[in-house]
Amino acid sequence: MAFSNDSITIDIEPWFIPIDIFKISCAIIAIILALIFLHIILFEKSCHTVPMLLVSNSYLAQLIYAIDVLLIALFTLQNDRKQNQFGYSFCILGVIMAFNNDSIAIDIEPWFIPIDIFKISCAIIAIILALIFLYIILFEKSCHTVPMLLVSNSYLAQLIYAIDVLLIALFTLQNDRKQNQFGYSFCILGGSISYAITMIQMYSYLLQAVYRYITVTYPSRLFWQSVRLQTILIIITWICGTIYIIVLIFTDQIIYLIDDQICQMPLRLSFLTIFNAFYIYMFPLGAIMVIYFKMVLYVREMGKRATPANTLIRAQRELRMIHRIVTLVLFLMILGVPYVLFILMSFFNSAPKYHFRIAYIFIVISLVFMMIALFQIAEPLKASIMKKLRRRPIDIVPTFT
Incomplete structure (x- = not known):
């Protein structure tokens, strides 16, 4: 990231990056499943009912949450890979980043x-x-x-x-x-x-x-x-x-x-x-x-x-x-x-x-x-x-x- 604050090198445990990759994989699987299920609900006439509308609302919430988890995990992986400590984009949505600069x-x-x-x-x-x-x-x-x-x-x-x-x-x-x-x-x-x-x-x-x-x-x-x-x-x-x-x-x-x-x-x-x-x-x-x-x-x-x-x-x-x-x-x-x-x-x-x-x-x-x-x-x-x-x-x- 091209901000003027200096990043701080931190110690990285050996299990950090594998866990980051695991989180990314789970989030991607959840996103794909949510998209598939929402697509079926959208175009399958038998699913056009009030109960399925409520179910689709839950799937939509899960989809957004999975996307959020994916983005967080990606930036965590980036920081762990570079052994840096600084805030990343999307970290605090709607709030100015609390950098030291x-x-x-x-x-x-x-x-x-x-x-x-x-x-x-x-x-x-x-x-x-x-x-x-x-x-x-x-x-x-x-x-x-x-x-x-x-x-x-x-x-x-x-x-x-x-x-x-x-x-x-x-x-x-x-x-x-x-x-x-x-x-x-x-x-x-x-x-x-x-x-x-x-x-x-x-x-x-x-x-x-x-x-x-x-x-x-x-x-x-x-x-x-x-x-x-x-x-x-x-x-x-x-x-x-x-x-x-x-x-x-x-x-x-x-x-x-x-x-x-x-x-x-x-x-x-x-x-x-x-x-x-x-x-x-x-x-x-x-x-x-x-x-x-x-x-x-x-x-x-x-x-x-x-x-x-x-x-x-x-x-x-x-x-x-x-x-x-x-x-x-x-x-x-x-x-x-x-x-x-x-x-x-x-x-x-x-x-x-x-x-x-x-x-x-x-x-x-x-x-x-x-x-x-x-x-x-x-x-x-x-x-x-x-x-x-x-x-x-x-x-x-x-x-x-």
Whole structure:
């Protein structure tokens, strides 16, 4: 961790690291089991009862607790491995880390606090929208389909990202308001989560595009379209994201940036910077574009052949959905242009002083936009909400005899 306090070397017993690994293993097993059971409760109609709702609440609490234990065990392992004694990110959530270093006053620009408040507002709006949409998907039977499972995965990633942005913005506002310079709890972890969740978000759109392409080009491959396979793919993306968080933390890639009051990977010409751009953005975006163009060619070929009308209409509908996904991702890329420019400028040591503060303005705008754009892709969700909005109360007129 890149705080200015000095770490203290401590004695490590031989059994510390094996116990840490055991705790991590148990926590991972608990997380996997909780996700499996919650998935079954969510999509098995026989489980849609009040008692199972209460059981799912218990599973959700256990899932969050297991994630918390996993994070604590990971940082304990990191300290034991390096024989260091200092507080770690996420140690005291919501409280400033009690390090021995003194905070240093820094210059605060007049636009810092208004921008912090704007980021907090956008994050709160995104969280509210995500919770509403996920609630409807959970309890509306018409939304219990494979495409909506993939959409709900995107909403879940957006929800976690919005919460992460909210916590980061709150602590940035606190430091800006007090004109302090020191790291805060959740800093290193929050920065790592932002990279991992962005990756999961991009690959969730890729999963949606792949599924819609398969349903048209390989309609007889039912296993490829099954809930089981799509769930496995979703779990794999989240496992990759979790591993990515661990790698970023254990390799000390995320540091506290004083000017921006945020923990991020410093912008510089390095292998990891280029790898991030390819792994998080370029590969999923390129794959989605390839799927879209292949889908366009396939639908055109179907139009030239003697194809049943229902099959052609379905293919055209799926093509429109992929087109919306492409539009969504491209707009996300447009909002990320300032961040890309700052990366390129950093290669020549000419990035603006407050580049992350500026880039995060566009990121929080994209949070709200993505919530609304996903709504346009989720036809059952849109139909359910419009049905509720159009519902009119029935006026009962008394009759006299």
